[in-house]
Amino acid sequence: MHISSGANENPSQEIKTFVELLNSIDNLTYMYVENKGENHQSNGLISIINGFRYIYSDWPLPKPLRDCTPTEIEDHFKNLSKKFGYEIPNPFQRISQ
Numbered sequence: 001m002h003i004s005s006g007a008n009e010n011p012s013q014e015i016k017t018f019v020e021l022l023n024s025i026d027n028l029t030y031m032y033v034e035n036k037g038e039n040h041q042s043n044g045l046i047s048i049i050n051g052f053r054y055i056y057s058d059w060p061l062p063k064p065l066r067d068c069t070p071t072e073i074e075d076h077f078k079n080l081s082k083k084f085g086y087e088i089p090n091p092f093q094r095i096s097q
Contacts, residue, residue: 001022002030002050003015003022003032004043004046005033005035006043008038061076062076073092074090
């Protein structure tokens, strides 16, 4: 989960309370960010982009493709499938076989 507000806006008490609630939940992974130079109107697009970067941060292979074994590549996509709850096919399958 990714939550943000613009640093040039006054974060509402509701946001502060919500973040405190999130902090009290065990095993919850989230990120709260105040985006510098942004206000309520300009923060939305930046928040969407940064949210996708955060959620999918482990999507790329952990090292360059040329340095991965076929098993490492398969395991990577199996782990992603497990994390996201649906099958993510290995796009390098023909390369890694």
